[in-house]
Amino acid sequence: MSKTNPSLVPSGRSLSLLGKANLQQYVVYLGFLAIFLFFAIVLRDSGFLTVRNLSNIVLQTAPVTIMAIGLVFVLSAGEIDLSIGSIVAVSALAGAVAMNGYGITAGIAAGLCAGLLIGLVNGVLVAYVRLPSFLVTLATMGLFAGVARSLTDLRSIPVTNSAFTGFFGSGTLLGIPSLVWWTVGAICIGHIVYRHTRFGAHVLATGDNNRAASVSGISVPRIRLTVLMMSGVLASLAGLLYAGRLQAAKYTLGETDLMTVIAAVIVGGTLLNGGKGSIIGALVGSLMMGMLNNGLILMGLSVSDQMIVRGLIILAAVAVSLREKSR
Amino acid sequence: MTVTDVSPVLKLTDIRKNFDAVTAIENFSLDIFPGEIVALVGDNGAGKSTLIKIISGVYAPSAGTITIEGETVTMASASMARAHGIEVVYQDLALADQQTVYMNMFLGREPVNRFGLLDRGKMISDTEKLVQELDVRIPSAHATIRDLSGGQRQGVAIARATHWASKLILLDEPTAALGVAETAKVEAIVQSLKTRNIGVLIISHSLDQVFKLSDRICVLRRGKQIGIRKTSETDKNEIVSMITGVN
Numbered sequence: 004m005s006k007t008n009p010s011l012v013p014s015g016r017s018l019s020l021l022g023k024a025n026l027q028q029y030v031v032y033l034g035f036l037a038i039f040l041f042f043a044i045v046l047r048d049s050g051f052l053t054v055r056n057l058s059n060i061v062l063q064t065a066p067v068t069i070m071a072i073g074l075v076f077v078l079s080a081g082e083i084d085l086s087i088g089s090i091v092a093v094s095a096l097a098g099a100v101a102m103n104g105y106g107i108t109a110g111i112a113a114g115l116c117a118g119l120l121i122g123l124v125n126g127v128l129v130a131y132v133r134l135p136s137f138l139v140t141l142a143t144m145g146l147f148a149g150v151a152r153s154l155t156d157l158r159s160i161p162v163t164n165s166a167f168t169g170f171f172g173s174g175t176l177l178g179i180p181s182l183v184w185w186t187v188g189a190i191c192i193g194h195i196v197y198r199h200t201r202f203g204a205h206v207l208a209t210g211d212n213n214r215a216a217s218v219s220g221i222s223v224p225r226i227r228l229t230v231l232m233m234s235g236v237l238a239s240l241a242g243l244l245y246a247g248r249l250q251a252a253k254y255t256l257g258e259t260d261l262m263t264v265i266a267a268v269i270v271g272g273t274l275l276n277g278g279k280g281s282i283i284g285a286l287v288g289s290l291m292m293g294m295l296n297n298g299l300i301l302m303g304l305s306v307s308d309q310m311i312v313r314g315l316i317i318l319a320a321v322a323v324s325l326r327e328k329s330r
Numbered sequence: 331m332t333v334t335d336v337s338p339v340l341k342l343t344d345i346r347k348n349f350d351a352v353t354a355i356e357n358f359s360l361d362i363f364p365g366e367i368v369a370l371v372g373d374n375g376a377g378k379s380t381l382i383k384i385i386s387g388v389y390a391p392s393a394g395t396i397t398i399e400g401e402t403v404t405m406a407s408a409s410m411a412r413a414h415g416i417e418v419v420y421q422d423l424a425l426a427d428q429q430t431v432y433m434n435m436f437l438g439r440e441p442v443n444r445f446g447l448l449d450r451g452k453m454i455s456d457t458e459k460l461v462q463e464l465d466v467r468i469p470s471a472h473a474t475i476r477d478l479s480g481g482q483r484q485g486v487a488i489a490r491a492t493h494w495a496s497k498l499i500l501l502d503e504p505t506a507a508l509g510v511a512e513t514a515k516v517e518a519i520v521q522s523l524k525t526r527n528i529g530v531l532i533i534s535h536s537l538d539q540v541f542k543l544s545d546r547i548c549v550l551r552r553g554k555q556i557g558i559r560k561t562s563e564t565d566k567n568e569i570v571s572m573i574t575g576v577n
Contacts, residue, residue: 211428278429
């Protein structure tokens with residue numbers, strides 16, 4: 004179909020739009036490449052380019068990537084989930100406590116159920132009580148950060164079950180670390196659900212124009228509930244991955260992840276106000292954040308300087324990707 | 331148009347709608363036949379939108395019956411109206427702007443393959459076939475809605491309704507936001523719907539358009555049905571005086 008009537012479509016305009024659409028898809032990859040090259044040159048003598056360091060970046064990024072997948076769905080549906088960091092802590096602690104008392108199955112179940120339940124609370128309040136997700140999840144973020152602190156009186160809980168730490172943390176399968184398997188598996192499933200199922204299409208339609216979705220027979224409340232529950236479960240999976248890798252659960256887990264996850268997702272091409280996004284982009288965005296973290300540490304920046312530089316770079320990246328998208 | 335020897339796709343009999351103590355529509359009756367375009371005209375607040383909402387299943391009438399091809403139906407939702415072969419082109423078009431044309435065409439009714447995954451191939455080929463048939467000139471089925479002009483969007487919304495409607499299409503002010511050339515294009519698309527043997531009910535403020543497109547004109551004033559005229563047997567003066575109530 005290229006029957007283009009010049010009186011209806013000024014072809015120059017539509018051509019430039021096409022060019023822009025392509026550019027915006029590549030911003031995240033170009034940014035990734037630029038940061039990678041910068042560190043590869045500046046840190047050539049500090050071990051940035053070693054296999055060990057690069058694979059470390061991937062391993063450290065796994066929980067953020069998992070959370071980012073959930074957030075792509077939430078943002079695409081036109082909502083937000085600020086409570087993911089708190090869900091990480093509550094899930095890791097609930098999982099660790101249950102595992103130490105009742106074994107690995109109980110531990111995994113408790114961890115995932117914690118995320119599912121918090122996601123359910125968020126989802127019901129947003130979808131059926133019709134409260135804005137920003138306020139609901141802002142409140143549950145604080146609420147469950149408090150729960151995480153009181154759950155074990157600020158104590159750290161050791162995770163010693165070797166099957167668990169192998170499965171969720173330091174183990175390998177076919178020579179590939181389990182955290183890589185988790186990342187690849189979650190990204191593949193997330194991408195297929197997002198791009199190739201009716202559910203994914205309905206999430207995008209809901210975030211794009213919820214009235215259009217609704218008159219087309221899509222249950223908008225059910226979509227909102229589902230994405231927030233998915234986000235909850237994925238955040239609790241991230242909590243279990245932290246617990247497995249660090250062999251301990253503590254209320255501080257996930258505390259600083261929210262900004263990183265949001266930045267990864269936005270830089271990866273997902274719109275903050277819904278209707279458009281990318282799971283693969285979120286993966287690249289998340290790896291970019293991990294690389295940034297790693298490189299700044301290797302450069303010897305103090306923690307406070309790291310925070311400032313990271314904040315500035317995220318600001319620049321987000322500004323560039325948003326400018327490309329809103330025309 | 332042979333109106334006499336076929337049964338109407340939609341038959342409204344003594345439809346009334348009250349909102350608490352206010353009567354928005356009283357004793358409205360209208361038959362729409364396949365291949366016919368009926369225009370619904372009236373001043374602001376005459377009850378046109380209420381009527382559209384009743385036919386599209388958004389409001390239940392307080393009294394009266396809706397018959398679709400001989401079968402009396404109760405419609406509790408827009409989905410039920412759709413299941414009965416009635417599609418609405420809303421004034422705001424109800425298009426998801428950042429999605430492609432083909433995704434909008436199948437919004438909420440996406441076909442899937444045997445693995446349960448979206449059948450994009452079918453969506454794209456069906457979309458291309460339909461926009462070609464209706465002569466909706468869009469760059470491609472892959473185009474994003476927000477990159478289209480107002481007329482193209484309207485064309486997509488009408489094409490979507492045409493694809494799914496088996497009985498009736500309701501058009502709510504289809505050209506209100508369009509320029510001259512685009513209006514002509516959309517009018518041509520509406521006219522082409524006649525060959526598809528579905529009924530069309532169009533709301534329009536433009537009498538020129540009403541006279542150009544419709545077979546019959548139904549006039550509403552303050553919720554009352556003032557009358558129905560064959561377009562070929564009336565003129566603008568008569569319709570205007572029916573709308574305003576001033577001779």
